[in-house]
Amino acid sequence: MPIKSWLAVDAPLRSDAPHRRAGGTHRHILRTWMLAGALVGVSGAAFHGWRALLILALTVVSTFAVDLSFVLATRRASSGRLSRTFLVGLIAGLTLPVDVELYVPVVCGALSAFVGNIIFGGWLHPALVGRVLVQFIFLNHASLAVMGGAVLLPAYIFTGDATASVSTRYYDGWLDFEGEGAQAIELQSPQRALRAFAEGKIPPDGDDYFEPLLRDVLPPWPDAVLGAVPGGIGETSLTMILIVGFFLIYRGYLKWQLPASIFLAAFVTVAILPVGLADGYRWFPVFAVENGRAVGLAYCVYHLAAGQLGLVAFLIAGDMHSSPMRVQGQILFGIGIGSITIFMRLYGVVECEAYWAVLIMNTAATSIDRLTRRRTLGTQPPREQAALA
Amino acid sequence: MKHILGPRSAFDGGLFLPDRKSLLARRPIQTLHPDGPLQVPLTVRADLRTECIVDVGDTVVRGQALARALQSDAINAHAPAAGKVTAIGRVWTANDGFLPSVTIEPDGTDQRTPRHQGWDEESLITQLAEHGVMCSEPRAPLHVVMRKAIESGVTTLIVNAMETEPYLCSDLRTLVEHPSRTIDAICDLADALCVSNAILAVPFRHRRVVRRLRREVVGRHVTIEALANPYPQCHPVMLTKAVLDIEVPVGGSPLDCSVVVLPLGSVRQAADALLADEPVTDALITVAGDAIEHIGTYRVAVGTPFSDLARRLDIRAPVRQVVVGGPLTGVAMGYRDAVVTSTMNGLLYFAHREDVRPVPCIRCGWCIEDCPVGIDPQALMKLEIVDQPSSQSATDLKACIECGLCSHVCPSRLPVAESIYRARVRVHSRTGDAS
Ligand code: SF4
Ligand code: SF4
Numbered sequence: 039m040p041i042k043s044w045l046a047v048d049a050p051l052r053s054d055a056p057h058r059r060a061g062g063t064h065r066h067i068l069r070t071w072m073l074a075g076a077l078v079g080v081s082g083a084a085f086h087g088w089r090a091l092l093i094l095a096l097t098v099v100s101t102f103a104v105d106l107s108f109v110l111a112t113r114r115a116s117s118g119r120l121s122r123t124f125l126v127g128l129i130a131g132l133t134l135p136v137d138v139e140l141y142v143p144v145v146c147g148a149l150s151a152f153v154g155n156i157i158f159g160g161w162l163h164p165a166l167v168g169r170v171l172v173q174f175i176f177l178n179h180a181s182l183a184v185m186g187g188a189v190l191l192p193a194y195i196f197t198g199d200a201t202a203s204v205s206t207r208y209y210d211g212w213l214d215f216e217g218e219g220a221q222a223i224e225l226q227s228p229q230r231a232l233r234a235f236a237e238g239k240i241p242p243d244g245d246d247y248f249e250p251l252l253r254d255v256l257p258p259w260p261d262a263v264l265g266a267v268p269g270g271i272g273e274t275s276l277t278m279i280l281i282v283g284f285f286l287i288y289r290g291y292l293k294w295q296l297p298a299s300i301f302l303a304a305f306v307t308v309a310i311l312p313v314g315l316a317d318g319y320r321w322f323p324v325f326a327v328e329n330g331r332a333v334g335l336a337y338c339v340y341h342l343a344a345g346q347l348g349l350v351a352f353l354i355a356g357d358m359h360s361s362p363m364r365v366q367g368q369i370l371f372g373i374g375i376g377s378i379t380i381f382m383r384l385y386g387v388v389e390c391e392a393y394w395a396v397l398i399m400n401t402a403a404t405s406i407d408r409l410t411r412r413r414t415l416g417t418q419p420p421r422e423q424a425a426l427a
Numbered sequence: 428m429k430h431i432l433g434p435r436s437a438f439d440g441g442l443f444l445p446d447r448k449s450l451l452a453r454r455p456i457q458t459l460h461p462d463g464p465l466q467v468p469l470t471v472r473a474d475l476r477t478e479c480i481v482d483v484g485d486t487v488v489r490g491q492a493l494a495r496a497l498q499s500d501a502i503n504a505h506a507p508a509a510g511k512v513t514a515i516g517r518v519w520t521a522n523d524g525f526l527p528s529v530t531i532e533p534d535g536t537d538q539r540t541p542r543h544q545g546w547d548e549e550s551l552i553t554q555l556a557e558h559g560v561m562c563s564e565p566r567a568p569l570h571v572v573m574r575k576a577i578e579s580g581v582t583t584l585i586v587n588a589m590e591t592e593p594y595l596c597s598d599l600r601t602l603v604e605h606p607s608r609t610i611d612a613i614c615d616l617a618d619a620l621c622v623s624n625a626i627l628a629v630p631f632r633h634r635r636v637v638r639r640l641r642r643e644v645v646g647r648h649v650t651i652e653a654l655a656n657p658y659p660q661c662h663p664v665m666l667t668k669a670v671l672d673i674e675v676p677v678g679g680s681p682l683d684c685s686v687v688v689l690p691l692g693s694v695r696q697a698a699d700a701l702l703a704d705e706p707v708t709d710a711l712i713t714v715a716g717d718a719i720e721h722i723g724t725y726r727v728a729v730g731t732p733f734s735d736l737a738r739r740l741d742i743r744a745p746v747r748q749v750v751v752g753g754p755l756t757g758v759a760m761g762y763r764d765a766v767v768t769s770t771m772n773g774l775l776y777f778a779h780r781e782d783v784r785p786v787p788c789i790r791c792g793w794c795i796e797d798c799p800v801g802i803d804p805q806a807l808m809k810l811e812i813v814d815q816p817s818s819q820s821a822t823d824l825k826a827c828i829e830c831g832l833c834s835h836v837c838p839s840r841l842p843v844a845e846s847i848y849r850a851r852v853r854v855h856s857r858t859g860d861a862s
Contacts, residue, residue, distance in 0.1 A: 046745035056831035058754040064838045363792030412801035416677040
């Protein structure tokens with residue numbers, strides 16, 4: 039190399055340190071989250087049919103359209119923002135059940151973008167803002183308060199027609215069910231069953247209170263974990279949620295303490311809080327034993343697997359814009375979400391309790407940040423300062 | 428267990444950076460004898476005045492004084508090679524911009540000034556000043572740092588061989604190749620400072636070096652402290668915390684806690700000056716980066732132009748960024764005619780420059796988790812445009828040690844550390860005006 043050309047002409051005269059940056063950029067982070075959301079969406083499509091993808095697409099497109107029009111109208115810089123809009127649309131779609139009318143995802147996406155992103159500026163999780171608003175707007179829309187729904191049978195995943203369904207009283211597992219010509223099976227939502235139990239609506243079988251719930255109403259445990267139960271597109275498959283969640287944790291884009299604290303807090307809450315049984319309230323249901331079986335423990339574990347808790351813990355609560363920034367803060371945040379969710383599920387009236395719990399804790403995120411700020415090195419700890427004074 | 432797993436990091440935050448030293452650390456120090464004109468700066472800092480004592484046409488020998496200090500805290504400049512003075516002018520240096528210089532055309536001989544052996548403890552500091560020993564952190568001549576330390580009554584000397592920035596290997600190679608000489612110099616400096624504790628801080632992960640040094644210090648009053656080396660463990664403030672568990676007050680220096688932290692580079696120069704009567708005429712620098720073919724640690728004469736080094740070590744691709752120092756705290760410059768100075772410890776030639784296009788903060792919290800002093804960089808960043816920072820923020824601004832880690836990890840590519848630096852300058856200049 040001739041000496042004259044050793045320094046490229048476009049080399050800057052000076053630049054600021056640091057000169058080398060770490061690998062992950064905001065683009066990597068958003069893309070990984072999008073991939074995670076998309077995989078959960080695909081698992082929803084497996085159990086609920088291709089319509090799930092249509093719902094997701096509609097939500098994403100409407101979120102995108104509203105946000106893009108806003109960006110174009112106000113000529114704001116959109117750098118990095120549109121990919122987040124995509125993610126918001128995707129998450130909003132994942133929270134919707136598959137059998138809603140097609141205008142619901144459109145409205146949900148638009149509200150997420152307009153109210154969540156534009157009006158609130160994203161400090162409340164925008165997708166959840168959209169989701170709870172459609173819940174209010176379409177209050178009488180039966181399918182939004184998921185009572186039950188059809189799940190495609192193993193031979194018809196992705197391709198089956200959810201309307202060609204049968205309902206049955208004799209059901210001992212999704213994998214073993216003989217459809218006899220039907221492509222799907224009508225089931226009750228486990229979350230709905232747990233709410234009904236908490237309200238004392240499930241009749242006891244003699245002295246047994248938990249047995250009828252576990253035996254007759256709730257789906258078998260493997261189905262609840264695999265995702266072969268009715269619910270929102272992304273809510274049901276705990277297996278897939280765990281897979282993508284661990285991937286996010288592995289990449290460092292989600293702190294493991296957050297889902298751990300959510301699940302732990304939810305477990306502790308449900309283990310302690312009383313359920314209303316025919317003979318009065320029963321505290322510490324976790325210790326219930328009937329016919330020699332630890333039914334109380336099974337009941338608590340079902341609470342963790344049912345409904346939106348998994349989706350919230352791994353894909354929603356960790357949203358960087360609306361959660362506290364430090365690990366300690368995220369643990370507090372997670373404890374709040376877990377316990378509020380269970381409290382609302384047991385005694386509340388609103389649907390989507392986990393989403394409400396996240397929104398409630400979002401409002402506390404700034405205070406949590408203040409509470410958990412680090413002490414600056416070289417300053418006296420406040421207590422010592424007080425002692426000196 | 429601690430022996431196997433190593434010590435825990437002594438402070439919250441910090442980051443184990445990919446160190447890119449696997450090859451560099453194994454290559455022995457090589458001496459690059461000057462083969463072209465050298466432009467020797469006559470002073471080490473623009474504010475330390477010296478007087479040139481040679482003329483164009485003079486013949487000088489290695490180690491001969493080229494300039495004499497005009498103030499008590501300035502140091503002499505010496506000829507790095509025997510040869511002829513061909514010009515007197517100015518030269519560009521990375522840290523101080525233009526400095527007065529002398530151009531020497533080496534004649535290829537190795538004539539040097541006669542050695543004078545022998546000094547006593549009282550004259551040690553004079554010896555350091557006469558031989559032009561410089562300290563890189565704080566950037567001042569070593570004798571000035573030592574005098575200040577003696578005045579403030581230090582009780583502990585910490586020698587900093589942590590080198591936690593990627594690429595840099597000169598301290599490691601010094602310890603590998605000259606362990607006993609280094610320990611001798613530390614003992615001498617400790618005696619001159621009258622300190623009761625002399626500690627050499629080395630990274631735990633270089634276990635063989637640590638074992639060798641431990642054998643070396645048996646019976647001497649130097650202790651070897653093997654530490655975990657998350658970046659910025661090499662910063663004096665973090666080192667004081669790790670070694671002595673003392674927190675340096677915000678905005679202060681270790682001297683406020685009766686501790687003096689000297690970089691190993693100065694100890695090496697002091698060893699040359701005290702044990703071999705060699706004035707400082709060269710720098711030990713790690714030359715690395717993806718644009719250079721023969722990476723390694725080299726002993727290079729002060730005043731060697733960067734272009735000369737690039738030519739001798741073979742450039743693979745046009746250089747788009749030259750960094751003096753480490754990649755996190757070094758100074759990047761694109762000035763063609765810059766030269767090597769005695770405080771340099773690294774020179775990185777990069778074939779590409781990172782494309783940094785910032786986007787708004789995504790509140791990931793990485794900067795907060797990694798900041799070694801526990802401040803909230805993303806909140807402080809906004810102070811660049813705020814007029815009246817709260818007292819807490821003003822303290823935090825002062826506490827920042829400018830390690831650059833927050834900018835390094837920021838996924839939004841925001842210039843966090845730079846904004847904090849600017850905010851600090853702004854706030855300080857205003858409070859300075861007010862008082
Ligand atoms: S540059 Fe300052 S604010 Fe940034 S990480 Fe280092 S000490 Fe913290
Ligand atoms: S690292 Fe960058 S993006 Fe993350 S919180 Fe700090 S400033 Fe914001």
